[in-house]
Amino acid sequence: KQEVTQIPAALSVPEGENLVLNCSFTDSAIYNLQWFRQDPGKGLTSLLLIQSSQREQTSGRLNASLDKSSGRSTLYIAASQPGDSATYLCAAPIKAAGNKLTFGGGTRVLVKP
Amino acid sequence: DTAVSQTPKYLVTQMGNDKSIKCEQNLGHDTMYWYKQDSKKFLKIMFSYNNKELIINETVPNRFSPKSPDKAHLNLHINSLELGDSAVYFCASSQSTATDTQYFGPGTRLTVL
Numbered sequence: 001k002q003e004v005t006q007i008p009a010a011l012s013v014p015e016g017e018n019l020v021l022n023c024s025f026t027d028s029a030i031y032n033l034q035w036f037r038q039d040p041g042k043g044l045t046s047l048l049l050i051q052s053s054q055r056e057q058t059s060g061r062l063n064a065s066l067d068k069s070s071g072r073s074t075l076y077i078a079a080s081q082p083g084d085s086a087t088y089l090c091a092a093p094i095k096a097a098g099n100k101l102t103f104g105g106g107t108r109v110l111v112k113p
Numbered sequence: 114d115t116a117v118s119q120t121p122k123y124l125v126t127q128m129g130n131d132k133s134i135k136c137e138q139n140l141g142h143d144t145m146y147w148y149k150q151d152s153k154k155f156l157k158i159m160f161s162y163n164n165k166e167l168i169i170n171e172t173v174p175n176r177f178s179p180k181s182p183d184k185a186h187l188n189l190h191i192n193s194l195e196l197g198d199s200a201v202y203f204c205a206s207s208q209s210t211a212t213d214t215q216y217f218g219p220g221t222r223l224t225v226l
Contacts, residue, residue: 032212041222042219043203043218043219044205046217087154098169100158100161101146101158103157105154105155106154
């Protein structure tokens with residue numbers, strides 16, 4: 001069973017629209033949850049890390065929320081730009097996996113000019 | 114300043130060969146990781162070292178052998194390469210445990226012919 005899930009796998013929006021990316025996890029006792037960005041052929045860039053005691057974390061146009069009880073995190077990107085086109089991955093240390101960082105499959109985002 | 118660096122960026126080799134990938138971090142972190150990203154873009158942890166000690170060893174064929182000469186370096190040696198080893202391998206580091214923010218290298222794309 002996939003412990004961290006991201007749906008949809010791909011998303012296309014026109015420039016200026018707000019982006020909403022979803023992440024679901026099975027372990028409500030996670031320590032934290034991280035959102036990463038991956039550009040094609042590149043490594044991962046950490047965007048935000050939300051501790052289990054936090055409900056949300058903000059950085060510029062990015063806002064990530066965490067609801068442990070429902071096993072969900074959402075990444076909001078306001079006023080999307082073509083430069084936001086990338087794959088966004090969420091990851092959490094899952095207890096059932098020995099607290100190893102477990103990744104979702106990612107959501108590939110395309111922001112059309 | 115490059116925080117986590119990997120060499121080489123690309124590696125193309127024949128089946129049966131032995132190859133190594135090197136990783137270095139200049140963040141002063143205690144823990145380093147190797148991840149494998151397959152063709153479906155799923156990222157999975159392979160190994161983790163804390164202060165040169167192996168702490169995570171996932172179900173990885175013993176053809177894969179990590180080596181950590183010091184806490185700033187974690188190398189990955191692969192013997193008798195197989196077609197299924199083709200993937201992107203990422204190195205990462207964190208301050209101490211997997212619950213800390215992880216910083217990723219740019220990846221090494223391995224192609225086995």
